[in-house]
Amino acid sequence: MSLTVIIIAITVVVSIAAFNNGRLMHQYILNPYTVHRRNEWWRLLTSGFLHGDFGHLFFNMFSLYLFGEGVEAYFRQIFGNKADFFYILLYLLGIIVANLPDTFTKKNNSGYNALGASGGVASVVFAFIMFQPTAKMGFIPLPPIIPAWIFGILYLLYSRYMAQKQYDNIGHTAHMWGALWGVVFLILTYPPIVQHFIQTIADSFR
Template identity: 90%
Template sequence: MSLTVIIIAITVVISIAAFNNSRLMYQYILNPYTAHRRNEWWRLLTSGFLHGDFGHLFFNMFSLYIFGEGIEAYFHALYGAKADFFYLLLYLLGIIVANLPDTFSKKNNSGYNALGASGGVASVVFAFIMLEPTAKMGFIPLPPIIPAWIFGILYLLYSRYMAQKQYDNIGHTAHMWGALWGVVFMIITFPSIVQIFIQKIADSFQ
């Protein structure tokens, strides 16, 4: 069984359990006010295993499955015996890094809560983009017709815009920072990825 499937199974079980257990939900959801005042920093990670509803849960886990399986295969080729460790580092730190900006900017807002695996999922998606920049991707419900590297740029611009405007309750800041973590992670752990990334894009224009 792949790590991706194990992560999905754990997330689904915990999320569904929390749907009907408000005590469980509020014990592990990210509430920056509580995290700062009670030093409950585990919330930066545990909130990534909670979701608001079935739609939220399905979208994140479906996206993780689509990209996670491929990333695992790449990591086994790149990192060998350390592949599982690096995959967990990418995903789990993706959740934490994605939650950091709001954890500090919202620390005085006791009513602010955040949850969901979006930051971790975004880090996996953008690790894939670094590895396969010319693969075709798309925005649901549109078909995958955009080169991955262009999709990545559009995604970051959209997330930044929506984070500034705050039109909805979606954690666009977390999406953006999770995505950036995926890029940074690949550069740190596999520096050659920068040259490979550029070369693949250049080859696509020939």
């Protein structure tokens, strides 16, 4: 069984349990005010295993399933027997890094809460883009017709715009930072990915 499937299974079980258990949700959701006042820093990670509803849960886990096993396969090629360790590190730190900005900017807002695996999922998706920058991707419900590297740029621009406008209750800041972490993580752990990324894009224009 792949790590991706294991992560999905754990997240689904914890999320569904929290749907019917307000105490569980309250204890592990990200609340920056509580994090700073009570030093409950674990919330930066545990909130990534909670979701607001079944739709939120399905979208995140479906996205993780689509790209996660592909990234695992690449990690096995470049990291060998350390692949599982690096994959877990990518995903879990993606959740934490994505939660850091709001944890500090919202620290005086006792009513602000955040949850969801979006940061970790975005880090995996963007790691996939680094490996396959010319693969076709798309924005739901549109078909996948955009080269992955262009999709990545549009995704970051959209997330930044929506984070500034705050039109909805979606954590666009977490999406953006989780995505950037996926890129940074690969560059730090496997520097040849930069040349691979650039060369693959260049070859697509020939």
